[in-house]
Amino acid sequence: MTAELICVGTELLLGNIVNTNGAYLAKKCAALGLSMYHQSIVGDNDKRLEETIRTAVKRSDVVILCGGLGPTKDDLTKEAAAKVMGRELKEDEHTRERIQAYMDNYVKSHPGTKITDNNWKQALLPEGAVAVDNENGTAPGIIMEENKTIMILLPGPPNELIPMFEEKIYPYLRKKQPEVIASEMVKVCGIGESQVETDISDLIEKQSNPTIATYAKTGEVHLRVTAKAENEKAARKLIKPYVRELKVRFGANIYTTDEDKSLESAVVDLLRNQDISLTTVESCTGGALSARIVDVPGASDVLKQGFVTYTNRAKRKYVMVKKSTLKEYGAVSEKCAKEMAKGGCFVTGSDAAISITGFAGPDGGTEQAPVGTVFIGCCLKGKTAVREFHFGGDRSKIREQAVTYALILLRECILENFERRNEENTK
């Protein structure tokens, strides 16, 4: 079955709010195995609303509308939907009673409010429609079925829409939908998107079920393998060989197959599992690396200390960068990054330290090291690696890339250290 989404509201067309309902409902429809090919946003205007609904009914099996069910004159979704479906609006007794009870309760907790007459507009329902009770507001949801079309109207506020969808609409649609969709995620770091796509172009070329989709993030590519089948188990079975193949192709560049796990969280896991304590020493990123690590709950297990040594003086005072290094090579140099990382380990007694020093712009930079030049150092159990990067983009983009590549370098060093130890043990 195909589903189509129409979000109603002038505030969306003006960009005053971000359409999070759209993303929420799209995700739910995908989980239900409904194929979505179109989403539209239209304002509180009867003609354009009717036209948009008419187009949707022609091309999709399930049409979901959200927003515009409230009590004001601007709320026109129900009226337009009823017109397209050729139905009259009639008062629904059950809904009127529910609204009365809801309003009585509201007035009790907000003394001085009056129930305005326009609220009763919300008790009007298209003939033959099913009212879906709203536990968190007055406007009911509405379901209409006509021939092969299912039309669902939902209130706009997310705190009303989400519980209503989870508790009532999802189970309703689940029954209507014979097929199940399942997907698995493979997250790759340290390889560019076009490289990843080239590496799997043969798989993408022949894909039908499952499909593989790639999503690029800074320093990462996420691969989603999605399959359709009659039940979840059968779908998972279709996915499995593809995930196995991706693991073969991307090996250690895969940092997780867990949908919800971030790169920083994977790195914190690695540190914790191998009992490695960490210190960060940041210059141009100014604490953004440590902040990203602390974003992971339980990061205190591994993060011993963070230094933001933005000035030369702080680099010397706190992490023992040599005066001669700063003078001869400058703060943005391989040598300085190395000393920052080593110094970070030394002064704190951490097992590992990661350092970042670079020119994030817009000012600064030299002929040899223009804006975007960043040195990242990683000292782990006495071994120090430094890598030089030339990032593009503005100040914040350069810093974001520096943080991500610092995590990637740290991860690589931990994995190498692990392999080295393993080799030594097997000798």
Add this chain to the structure above:
Amino acid sequence: MTAELICVGTELLLGNIVNTNGAYLAKKCAALGLSMYHQSIVGDNDKRLEETIRTAVKRSDVVILCGGLGPTKDDLTKEAAAKVMGRELKEDEHTRERIQAYMDNYVKSHPGTKITDNNWKQALLPEGAVAVDNENGTAPGIIMEENKTIMILLPGPPNELIPMFEEKIYPYLRKKQPEVIASEMVKVCGIGESQVETDISDLIEKQSNPTIATYAKTGEVHLRVTAKAENEKAARKLIKPYVRELKVRFGANIYTTDEDKSLESAVVDLLRNQDISLTTVESCTGGALSARIVDVPGASDVLKQGFVTYTNRAKRKYVMVKKSTLKEYGAVSEKCAKEMAKGGCFVTGSDAAISITGFAGPDGGTEQAPVGTVFIGCCLKGKTAVREFHFGGDRSKIREQAVTYALILLRECILENFERRNEENTK
């Protein structure tokens, strides 16, 4: 003129990402005085993409497409747009050279990467189209004009789309639009949105031209005064008395009337103008405060040092928090925040230090100090203020609020210090 927006990408239809580009572009079109009646989202499918573009061209003067300009086979926006406009794709020499330069630079900073052939697809342009250089990626923006239709194609990644729109597309559209819209921004911090709205309800009630719109951000409210007129000067004249009135009402809570100035940037200005050096001492925010300060170009003038003292040990070792304080009051306490701020000043010799300690969750928290409790301390020239907060939301939301309120507290302390000095001088 009317504008219509088409966002392209299967990831939007699957709900994997929220359509922030849609809100951004809608807001910009509104600011340009373009009327937007429709937005659509469509996947990476040539037929549906063409059909959607065809519908848009029929009903709107300006059609903006974003996404689907990348190097992969899934990227079909340019091909579909060219087909609808009846144009062939031809290689654009200038764009090819720009992509070559961009890729060379990329390879330099990412040794081992290869330029894959699919990248050259991005140098193909519809005949007669104008290439808009992309400073932050490979895919160029594209402008096509045909009779009364203006079609604009933009890359999907926000870090490419936003700078391109601001620097090149906005000025281009501004010239096409006969009526002028001007607006001014008044940014308020430290007062909640509903309080701000109440304080100006009389102005909002009677508004027509200019209008006042409020946008809530964490710890801040932005007020935009917008006027329409035949020319910029006339519009500015309409705006002026409103801005003056807002200044009277919100006084020192206004941190800037500069559209592009952020709270952190206003705070860095204050520090620089008054020659105050700063140290940050962060626990639960893990460096996010210093990172936000370093986000301001030239922050090195004022930020002496940042400490991420996430563990009790680091608090004692680096900023001299007393063992007895941690034992008796705990790390999340007024006393600890005070000692962190004082210690920050003492060990670095800074004029000011700002400290943050709290429970960001999901674990931690006590009966007296549940998750969301954050103490923020500010030591400035020997005087130390500590404030207690109880923030709602998840871990990242709590940390975001803590960082913003730390900036607000620092700003207040600097202003108070300034007033105190002024008073002393006039005595």
